[in-house]
Amino acid sequence: ADNVRLFSLNSNPKLAEQISQRVGIPLSKASISHFADGEIKITIDESIRGCEVYVIQSVSDPVNTNLMELLIMVDALRRASAAKINVVMPYYGYARQDRKARSREPITAKLIANLLEMDQISRLVTIDLHAPQVQGFFDIPVDHLQATSLFTKYIEEQNLGDDIVVVAPDHAGVNLARKYAERIKASIAIIDNRNDEVRERTEQEVPEYVIGDVKGKTAIIVDDIVDTGVRMNLSAQALKNFGAAKVYGIATHAVLSADAVNTLQNSPLEKMIVTDTIQLPKEKEFSKLVQLSVDDLLKEAIVRIHNNQSIDTLFNRK
């Protein structure tokens, strides 16, 4: 145990603290501040020579600053002779820029992978990547965790009845919906987003079409990211139009940009259920929002990663 160190940077201090308590190892001391000109200043305040280090940081808003904090921290850790540097990135930012949709676009999700590998991290632990292909952008080990069981457990506890339908908010979401449907033994429906194009062209509100039977059912929309909330809201409205009794929203990563808080609070959703992979400021909390913690999931991952190195008695230090 003595050679394991956990560090939190500035994106998720709350989650990091919870992980630290569950793992039973206090967070190590480092100061991550800014010079007057905005440059990041990092100093590590205890020896980490030969240590197995875990750095907890999401690439969430402010994305570029949070990413640079991570890269600079890893640089400092490596120069301070850390034996292994494991990056725990609950939310992998820029994951939606994972392919060239048009000519002459960057593939920023791959750039992030390149930056992390160049910085010589040993391993990446992350949750619900926007596209699982992003794992292949790395040559180092990537532990790709899933928050599904957190959500299914929550759903079961809510006693939502037997007549549940899991809804994919677009065609790309069908795989995820099927996974949920299998676990909670529910049927599936799909929001047909062929009207996106019409909506953009005519700038009019065009209702979505729902494929599948939702009448009188409890509908649960599942997605990986809820960003502006526009698609989630449109989907909920469509489900209501098609006769759903109640509608819930699930998304692992609560980006909640632009007017998401109002959009979601004023939507037909009963609840919007997310995790804490992205730490939300007070002003982004709203009464319909339910936040589940990934702390146990990440604690388990850290213990398992460490145990693969066959040191079992570790995680009871103080």
Add this chain to the structure above:
Amino acid sequence: ADNVRLFSLNSNPKLAEQISQRVGIPLSKASISHFADGEIKITIDESIRGCEVYVIQSVSDPVNTNLMELLIMVDALRRASAAKINVVMPYYGYARQDRKARSREPITAKLIANLLEMDQISRLVTIDLHAPQVQGFFDIPVDHLQATSLFTKYIEEQNLGDDIVVVAPDHAGVNLARKYAERIKASIAIIDNRNDEVRERTEQEVPEYVIGDVKGKTAIIVDDIVDTGVRMNLSAQALKNFGAAKVYGIATHAVLSADAVNTLQNSPLEKMIVTDTIQLPKEKEFSKLVQLSVDDLLKEAIVRIHNNQSIDTLFNRK
């Protein structure tokens, strides 16, 4: 000429436009914007296949965003089959983090070099690096330009008389001061900053000691960066205390963070002379500030870089 392309990102659009006019090639079209969640979105709006590309961007405040813009742009250019990607970085941010001053610190100036090399840029053009050693952080060609002649030309035009003394604001600045002194045939003085430590410890204003004769002379303090302006102001006060008739300040890079504008405007300086390697917002301009442009210097560099490839008739396109 047909295969040369100039791109401006968001740090220095004004300077980029001036360079473009001097080189005689219009800036190529690209849109660099942000998604609602703060992620950078870049698309290049014309073909650059097989082109020799120059990207103009300083790593100035907001440093992390400006750096990421550059890295993402280079990623997009490379994927769009640019033949050569030359980065013109008038101000190289993070250059003061160029060594481990204490244990367990990062060397962020080297990290920046690694990031740029990983991103496969062909060449870096930059001006007055905080430490010339930073060139050695790269294995690709670095053109390290100097703004000295801009400043000496300005000084000569001002007719400041024959009795000029060039002043290094600390011991590390003596080399730069000697360079100026040789060019304008002046003597040298040094601000002895041994009191920095006392000042920090006692939190009292301790005046600086001046080494060298400044009595009745026109003193010109020379530095590479003027950041908070505190050291520049202290140095100016010391020179006045030691009898200097007039004091001028020179610094290539106008970081001007914290309360720099007031500090400098209310200092004993006659003028604070800087360049436009960092583009200043309106609220950072003040009456004592003189901004000289590095546009000609960078135009010359671009022409010379291109001509080494022996295509002489280039820069008259359109």
